[in-house]
Amino acid sequence: MSLTNQLQHKNSEYSLELKDAIEGMSKYQDKYFDMAIVDPPYGASTKANWNLDKKHNLEGFGGEWKLSSSSWDLLKGHESFEFTFQWIKELKRLIKPTGSIWIHSTYHNSGIVNVLSQIIGLEIINEVVWYKRNAFPNLSNRRLTASHETILWLHTGEKKRQYYFDHETAKKVYFIEDKLKMPEKQLRTVWDIPNNKSKSEIIFGNHPTQKPLRLIERMLLISAQKGWKLLVPFAGSGTELLAGLDFGMEVHGFEINKEYYDLANKRISHYFEEKVNQLKFSNG
Ligand SMILES: C[S@@+](CC[C@H](N)C(=O)[O-])C[C@H]1O[C@@H](n2cnc3c(N)ncnc32)[C@H](O)[C@@H]1O
DSSP states (O other): OOHHHHHHHHHOOEEEEESOHHHHHHTSOTTOEEEEEEOOOOSTTOOOOEEEOTTOOOTTTTSOEEEOSOHHHHHHHHHHHHHHHHHHHHHHHHEEEEEEEEEEEOTTTHHHHHHHHHHHTOEEEEEEEEEOTTOOOOSSSSSOOOOEEEEEEEESSGGGOOOOOOHHHHHHOOOTTOSSOOTTSOOOSEEEOOOOOOGGGSTTOOOTTOOOHHHHHHHHHHHOOTTOEEEESSOTTSHHHHHHHHHTOEEEEEESOHHHHHHHHHHHHHHHHHHHHHHHHHTO
C-alpha cells in the first residue's frame, strides 16, 4: 500500500461518489453523520423566460404576463422546491442532534430553504450573512452589486438543543481579514470574508460557485469536533470535503457532474500528497 493510501486509512476516511445526492444519502442509516455542509444548486442560472406579451393588459403591469418558454421552465420552480424538500428531509434523518447543519443560499433559494427547514423540523440556530467585500461589480448597471450570501446554521434536535457550539473559541478568535470581528468579542452573524481563493485552491481549475476554504474553516472551528463524520451532498470542487479532512473529520460527499467530481478528486489527492511530503520532510 502506498504511503498516500496508508495516510488516508490512518488519519481519516473519505468517500466521494459520482452520484445524485438524494440517491447517495438514502443508503446511510439514520443519524449516521454528525454534521452536514450543504452548498446546493441555487437555481440562479435558470433559463426561465418570462416575457411580456405584446397584447398584454394586466392591471398594474401594463399588460398580461405570458410564459413564452416551454412547460419545463414552469416545472423547474416546482421541481426545485421538491428537490430541496427531498434533501432537507434526508438531512433531518441523517444528522445527529449533537451536531449541526450549514446551508448556503442566495436570494434565489434562501426563502425556500428557510421555510422548508422549519416545516421539516430543523431549528434555525442563526442566519449568517457572508459579506463579500470584494464582490464582482454588477455589469448591467440595472441592479445593486450582489455582495452577500445567506447561510443557515441549523440543528435536528428541535427544542432539546444538544448541538455543539464552541462559544469560547468563537469569542476569542481573531481573523486578520475580518473587519467586523474583534478579538474577545462575540462572533456576530455578519462574516466579512473576501471571496478570493489562494493559488493552491484553484491549482487544478475552479468551479463557478467554489467557496473559499476559510469560510468553511470558520464553520468547523465553531461547531465541529475532530473525528466527526461530515456529509457534503453537493461536493462541487471539494472545498467542504478538504476543509473537513484537514480538520480531522471523516468526510463523505456526492457530486453529479463528472468534471467537478474529477476536480474534487484531484484536489483531495493533492492534499494527501502534500501531507505525505510534510511527513517525509519532518522524518528527515
Ligand atoms: C453550489 S455547487 C457546490 C460548490 C462547492 N461548494 C465548491 O466549493 O466547489 C453545487 C454542486 O452540486 C452539484 N449537483 C447538482 N445537483 C446535484 C445532485 N442531484 N446530486 C449531487 N450533486 C449535484 C453541481 O454539479 C454543483 O457542482
